[in-house]
Amino acid sequence: MNDTVVPVRRLPFFTNSCPKTLMLSSLKILDFSTLLPGPYATMTLADLGADVLRVEAPHRPDLMRAMPPFDGDTSAI
Numbered sequence: 001m002n003d004t005v006v007p008v009r010r011l012p013f014f015t016n017s018c019p020k021t022l023m024l025s026s027l028k029i030l031d032f033s034t035l036l037p038g039p040y041a042t043m044t045l046a047d048l049g050a051d052v053l054r055v056e057a058p059h060r061p062d063l064m065r066a067m068p069p070f071d072g073d074t075s076a077i
Contacts, residue, residue: 022049030055034062 027050031042039054039062046052056062069076 025049025051027051029053034060036064039064 024045027045029042029045029050029052031038031052031054033039033042034056042050042052042054065075067075
């Protein structure tokens with residue numbers, strides 16, 4: 001089984017007025033979800049400082065990668 005590991009990038013959700021240490025900075029999350037609620041939840045956790053590692057099966061891609069809006073050829077969701 002050759003799963004693909006995709007690190008989730010942190011979005012610029014917080015402003016400079018927020019504390020330097022994010023609330024969930026000591027939390028590590030493994031994301032195996034495939035539909036919108038799961039990836040959205042882990043993106044929110046990453047925005048709050050959690051270290052998220054996303055694992056996708058090559059034979060079952062995340063359907064949200066094909067949905068608009070797009071940033072070039074990549075889905076922005």
